[in-house]
Amino acid sequence: MGNGIIVTKNLSKIYGETKALQKANITIQRGDWTSIIGPSGSGKTTLLNMISCLDTATSGSVIVNGTNVSSLNQVKLTRFRRDNIGLIFQQYHLIPYLTALENVMMAQYYHSIVVEQDAREALENVGMGHRFDHIPSHLSGGEQQRVCIARALINDPKILLADEPTGNLDQKNGKIVLDLIKRLNDEGHTVVLVTHNPDISKKGNRIIELVDGKVTKVNVKNS
Amino acid sequence: MFMSILGKSFSRRKGKIAIAIIAVIMGAAIPSAMFTVSLDISEKVSYEFRKYGANLILVPKSDTIQVGFPGVEFGAVTEQNMINESDLWKIKTISWRNNVLGFAPSLYQVVKSGEGTNEQRMVLVGTYFNKEVEILKPYSPDDKKIFKTGIKSISPWWEIDGDWIEDPNDNTGSLVGINVAQKLGLKLGNTFTIRYSEVPDDTANETEYVLRVLGIINTDGYEDNQIIVNLQVAQNLTNRPNEVHTVQVSALCNACPVDVFAAEIEEKIPNIDAKTVKQLVSAEMSVLNKVEDMMMLVTVVALLASALGVSTTMTTSVIERQKEIGLMKSIGAENKRIASLFMTEAGLVGLVGGLLGYGIGLLLAQIVGISVFDSTVSPRLSVLPLVLAISIGMTLLASSLPVRRAMKIEPVIVLRGE
Ligand SMILES: Nc1ncnc2c1ncn2[C@@H]1O[C@H](COP(=O)(O)OP(=O)(O)OP(=O)(O)O)[C@@H](O)[C@H]1O
Ligand SMILES: [Mg+2]
Numbered sequence: 001m002g003n004g005i006i007v008t009k010n011l012s013k014i015y016g017e018t019k020a021l022q023k024a025n026i027t028i029q030r031g032d033w034t035s036i037i038g039p040s041g042s043g044k045t046t047l048l049n050m051i052s053c054l055d056t057a058t059s060g061s062v063i064v065n066g067t068n069v070s071s072l073n074q075v076k077l078t079r080f081r082r083d084n085i086g087l088i089f090q091q092y093h094l095i096p097y098l099t100a101l102e103n104v105m106m107a108q109y110y111h112s113i114v115v116e117q118d119a120r121e122a123l124e125n126v127g128m129g130h131r132f133d134h135i136p137s138h139l140s141g142g143e144q145q146r147v148c149i150a151r152a153l154i155n156d157p158k159i160l161l162a163d164e165p166t167g168n169l170d171q172k173n174g175k176i177v178l179d180l181i182k183r184l185n186d187e188g189h190t191v192v193l194v195t196h197n198p199d200i201s202k203k204g205n206r207i208i209e210l211v212d213g214k215v216t217k218v219n220v221k222n223s
Numbered sequence: 224m225f226m227s228i229l230g231k232s233f234s235r236r237k238g239k240i241a242i243a244i245i246a247v248i249m250g251a252a253i254p255s256a257m258f259t260v261s262l263d264i265s266e267k268v269s270y271e272f273r274k275y276g277a278n279l280i281l282v283p284k285s286d287t288i289q290v291g292f293p294g295v296e297f298g299a300v301t302e303q304n305m306i307n308e309s310d311l312w313k314i315k316t317i318s319w320r321n322n323v324l325g326f327a328p329s330l331y332q333v334v335k336s337g338e339g340t341n342e343q344r345m346v347l348v349g350t351y352f353n354k355e356v357e358i359l360k361p362y363s364p365d366d367k368k369i370f371k372t373g374i375k376s377i378s379p380w381w382e383i384d385g386d387w388i389e390d391p392n393d394n395t396g397s398l399v400g401i402n403v404a405q406k407l408g409l410k411l412g413n414t415f416t417i418r419y420s421e422v423p424d425d426t427a428n429e430t431e432y433v434l435r436v437l438g439i440i441n442t443d444g445y446e447d448n449q450i451i452v453n454l455q456v457a458q459n460l461t462n463r464p465n466e467v468h469t470v471q472v473s474a475l476c477n478a479c480p481v482d483v484f485a486a487e488i489e490e491k492i493p494n495i496d497a498k499t500v501k502q503l504v505s506a507e508m509s510v511l512n513k514v515e516d517m518m519m520l521v522t523v524v525a526l527l528a529s530a531l532g533v534s535t536t537m538t539t540s541v542i543e544r545q546k547e548i549g550l551m552k553s554i555g556a557e558n559k560r561i562a563s564l565f566m567t568e569a570g571l572v573g574l575v576g577g578l579l580g581y582g583i584g585l586l587l588a589q590i591v592g593i594s595v596f597d598s599t600v601s602p603r604l605s606v607l608p609l610v611l612a613i614s615i616g617m618t619l620l621a622s623s624l625p626v627r628r629a630m631k632i633e634p635v636i637v638l639r640g641e
Binding site for chain 2: 098
């Protein structure tokens with residue numbers, strides 16, 4: 001403990017009247033799979049957005065990989081995020097007019113340089129080697145989510161943040177995606193996964209429970 | 224990758240892009256027409272100015288008699304006056320006489336030539352060739368009594384195939400404009416017949432006259448449609464002895480006090496107006512300036528309208544693509560990359576719109592040239608970069624607000640939206 005890859009200190013986010021997150025003190029260890037669970041509106045996404053540097057805190061601080069991200073300006077935040085964090089969204093958020101391969105390459109493009117071979121390998125790695133040239137609307141939800149994961153991985157971030165990655169998927173596809181995340185975790189990626197499903201949360205070796213913006217419980221599974 | 228994002232986002236939004244391009248075309252066509260017209264016309268005017276050997280034109284004072292009751296005008300009757308040929312020597316009696324290099328009168332008459340369906344009308348011009356003018360009362364006793372002058376000293380730049388008329392008493396020789404020669408199928412040495420009647424188309428009372436082609440002239444001016452002969456030929460044919468319509472005077476000097484010349488000549492010869500060529504040209508120039516002013520106004524309005532159109536389309540585009548922009552930011556696109564994507568898009572729209580607008584502007588320029596200046600306008604390639612700069616600049620400027628809006632998009636908010 002103490003020197004986790006992600007550490008939040010008294011992290012709060014207030015939207016007008018709503019205290020979306022209140023004084024959260026969380027430590028996430030390198031290489032862990034941490035699940036964040038809680039009912040709808042409990043502040044899970046809010047917490048994740050602040051860890052992923054998409055959002056700034058009302059008060060408190062977030063330290064990711066040794067850097068206090070609360071002190072970074074917009075441009076530095078963007079650079080920090082693209083170097084350190086891979087994002088997996090519930091709605092996949094693929095660019096509708098670009099092919100699977102181009103969607104992955106776009107992340108390379110905004111990170112540094114486009115290496116098509118690497119992008120192909122990333123898609124093959126998530127079992128999408130047969131769907132390079134399909135646009136998102138010609139892919140199933142599970143396939144789109146795997147393209148999204150390939151995109152999250154392409155710049156080799158240490159941390160993977162996933163917000164309800166299986167929320168829009170049936171059980172079979174959900175399992176494929178979770179197995180994939182498990183494999184990535186085994187390969188050394190630190191995973192933070194938000195869910196409201198207790199079964200899914202149990203895949204992690206640490207579970208943080210949020211209720212009404214407050215951390216109510218932290219369960220550590222002995223591995 | 225950039226190209227692929229740009230290309231695909233373009234082809235997906237063909238309709239919107241087309242609207243933006245049309246907006247730019249509207250804005251670009253007007254300045255394109257304006258610059259083309261003003262460049263071309265002012266060049267033509269200054270060419271005419273340069274090529275004029277004459278810097279003064281003498282015309283008879285026209286007495287305009289107002290018709291109607293006091294305060295109620297029905298119109299005006301202009302009596303066509305003439306200048307007396309016998310007064311012309313007085314031009315050489317002004318104090319600036321040594322600067323008068325030459326003068327040449329013109330007597331105009333529309334005549335017909337050719338037979339049947341090939342009948343043509345053209346202007347016969349009588350003027351001086353190698354004319355010896357006697358100075359009756361020289362300004363000073365040292366002045367020569369005889370002054371040799373003619374059209375050659377006024378328009379030495381005429382291109383002549385063949386010869387000038389050298390003999391002032393040649394009553395059949397003529398210089399034929401290149402267009403006339405073509406229409407009548409005339410070659411050097413040919414003879415041809417012209418017909419003249421006092422009342423137009425009074426075929427019963429036509430006088431015929433046979434002329435010989437001594438030279439064919441090519442001036443790119445009115446002369447190309449004229450037949451030029453010794454003055455007495457035209458005077459005899461039309462029975463107007465001692466009469467001329469206008470006189471061109473060439474007065475060469477550095478920083479000519481040409482207005483002083485004009486005033487002195489007006490003093491010496493009764494009932495004429497001496498107009499400086501500068502005055503004539505400046506009339507044309509002032510029309511050009513007025514047209515330019517008006518077009519400038521229209522240009523500003525057109526550019527504003529077009530900027531509004533571009534700005535609206537770009538704003539819609541940004542709003543439609545909010546999610547995409549938010550996503551690009553979330554995976555690491557900095558604001559400047561987003562801005563450059565939209566600015567490139569805008570620049571391309573400006574480029575294409577500018578190119579098409581330039582083309583349409585050329586058509587507009589023709590219309591303005593023909594309807595206002597009676598002259599076709601030749602396309603000017605030098606206008607193209609100017610128009611492109613304007614249209615691209617305008618598009619970028621008009622896009623700057625929508626682009627700022629794109630830069631303000633926060634990924635958290637758009638990615639949250641289900
Ligand atoms: N931009 C915002 N403006 C105002 N209130 C917000 C905003 N974003 C979130 N909230 C509020 O903050 C609280 C926490 O929202 P959050 O999205 O983090 O919940 P969640 O745990 O992710 O819920 P879910 O399981 O439904 O996704 C909610 O009450 C929500 O309405
Ligand atoms: Mg949520």
